[in-house]
Amino acid sequence: MKRNAILLAAALTLAGCNQNQTAQVPAPAPAPVEAAAPAAPAGGTDDRRQFMINVVAPATKPIWDLSYADKMSDADWETVKKATADLVAAMPQIAADPRGQDPKWKDSLMKVSADADAAQKAATEKNQMALAMAGDAMVEDCGGCHKDFDPGAK
Numbered sequence: 039m040k041r042n043a044i045l046l047a048a049a050l051t052l053a054g055c056n057q058n059q060t061a062q063v064p065a066p067a068p069a070p071v072e073a074a075a076p077a078a079p080a081g082g083t084d085d086r087r088q089f090m091i092n093v094v095a096p097a098t099k100p101i102w103d104l105s106y107a108d109k110m111s112d113a114d115w116e117t118v119k120k121a122t123a124d125l126v127a128a129m130p131q132i133a134a135d136p137r138g139q140d141p142k143w144k145d146s147l148m149k150v151s152a153d154a155d156a157a158q159k160a161a162t163e164k165n166q167m168a169l170a171m172a173g174d175a176m177v178e179d180c181g182g183c184h185k186d187f188d189p190g191a192k
């Protein structure tokens with residue numbers, strides 16, 4: 039949990055989110071970086087849905103599609119490497135959502151962020167078993183946030 043918070047904080051720092059908004063500091067904030075409310079992309083829920091559909095889902099699909107292949111080719115690994123990099127890069131954007139300060143949102147995001155890091159590591163190491171496990175965890179962890187915040191989603 040602590041480690042996830044640090045990973046997320048690192049992701050946020052990498053994205054250079056030092057927006058100067060007055061952030062509401064949640065009392066038990068585990069890491070100071072989390073208190074900084076990063077700039078959300080303009081617009082609300084519809085933009086977020088498009089971002090999920092156009093960026094997050096395509097970065098996740100190759101993990102799900104390829105990790106259960108009998109054997110992954112070098113080209114498959116290249117695809118997955120790129121996808122996992124895109125997915126990791128998408129995390130600060132999800133954190134920047136207007137709902138990003140909700141503890142449930144943060145909790146889901148930290149899990150998915152850890153899964154994305156694990157998938158990226160698996161891709162670097164060409165560890166198919168680890169990739170499949172990260173993908174499995176994402177099914178549950180992506181779904182966790184959707185259950186809380188997008189009840190219409192399956």
Ligand code: HEC
Nearest residue numbers: 083086087090091094095098143146147150180183187188
């Ligand atoms: C912290 C919350 C959160 C996490 C984590 C998250 N999502 Fe989402 N996602 C949402 C919300 C909320 C929506 C609905 C749109 C909105 O309200 O902004 C959504 C919508 C979607 C949609 C569009 C559904 C539709 O048919 O309209 C897809 C696809 C999607 N997410 C994929 C993913 C995948 C894949 C992951 C994991 C890698 C993921 N999401 C992780 C919050 C999250």
